[in-house]
Amino acid sequence: MRRTSVRPARLARYAWLAAVVLLGGCSFNNVDSADYLKPYFDSAGVKGCFALYDNGRNEFTIYNRDRYLERFPPGGTFNILTGLLGLERGKVFDEAKTGAGGPSLTVALRGDSTAYFQEVVRQLGRDTVVNRIKAVSYGNMDTEATVDSLWLKPGLSISPDEQLGFVKSLFFKQLHFQTRTQQVMQTVLEREKTPNYTLAWDEAYARDSAGRPVGWAMGWIEERNHPYFFVLNIDGASGAEALLRKILTQQGFFKGVK
Template sequence: MKLSKIVFAVAAVVTVVFIACSPNNVTVENGYKKYFDENKVTGTFGIFDNGTGQFTIYNLSRFKDSSYLPASTFKIVNSLIGVETGRVTNEKMVIKWDGVVRVMPGGDTAHGWNKDLTMEEAFAASALPYYQEVARRIGKDTMQLWIDSLQYGNKQLGSAIDSFWINNSLKISPDEQLGLVKRLYFGQLPFQKRTQDIVKKMMIRENNANYQLAYKTGLGFKENGNLIGWIVGWIEENKHPYFFVLNAEGPSDAKMMDARMNILKGILKEQGFFEGKR
């Protein structure tokens, strides 16, 4: 899609206003603190019951008023923009491995990254190199147009088109993250239905007779060196969706990949999910 067409498309949509929690539809749940303590991290968790319009939130001030680098949760938006602009044809499009062997923060080889990947494979493996190439193909001007249209976080890309979501230029609040995935679920973002359907399908990680669990994780470092972990998505039971966001923070050596999933699964299980009875 040419830049002039993108400008027209962006101008033609109403600016997306993310979902916002307010005192009259929020239950503060301090009991969730135990899950963060057990995993030696701090943070916030919020879940939105679409049927009742009610939020249940732990650490409300962090949920509403603090912003953090999105890290790999930005792959949701990077995918949307890539497909919408034609830089990515569909989830099966392969980007060749550049031959550089990447290593994970813990020192292990990133086996899931160091090979040719389709977009759906890169999304599942959270492969940074694939999405850095997508961002370069999109280009800074086009990326900025869509980020502005979405009103995504602080809308700051900085100078590096292939790392702004991991270098603390771009930041977003947990509240805004939840609003984004809710609108994706219902096809309400300013992208074609096909584009949103492709990305929505890539987010589904567990799907069985009792529930569907869809999410994207993120992992990155704050300016002070602390580790930030995200999980954003939804759980659906009996055609009833609940949207959630987990934001956790710990020291640079925190076991964040395990911690964030332990917290998410612990809270959802406590709330009666995974049995198909919600």
């Protein structure tokens, strides 16, 4: 694995990554330029980027750092923020339904239910949603679209770097939400829990302003009580989960020995 440092002139572009490194008192020599991951993207027939943050060692693995810093439409990954707001304001509950026969928050999030989350943001109201987007500095904080289409139309965008910072803050309950709210969302995101690992993540897709597909998979994996945070961004309308699993396997996960 080849480790490289980032030139000082580019420091300002590494918003969250730079903050973590500076807080840890470390240099950018802890960034692994993971060119060896390119065959995985080529095999899947997509372009994209991947980043993994080892919290215990303060080490980053980043494939395609230029794309890692670009902003893209969040698509259904924005539903995490909506769900947090809904939980906080009593619009949704951890196990309750939003209406007669409606899905639970867990089912709605995993199914990327647009109708469910549109109804939640309508109940929350524009001011509540917009203010929280700004409070958590969500991406470019573009809120020009109607409140129930903020994540569906061009405008609001977020970088893989910012997404990684968002899920890390959620894991450590550092977002601008009550502790219980963040605990519930952590449970909602947990998809696999085995003696060897716990995998929590969200997968979603969107279209950019030119109509090109954008795919996301982001979250964390714990092994031996040690969290690792990841984000995958691709230019495809499907396949993020399969690619994510191949990369995490290549990184040595799922065995409980990390």
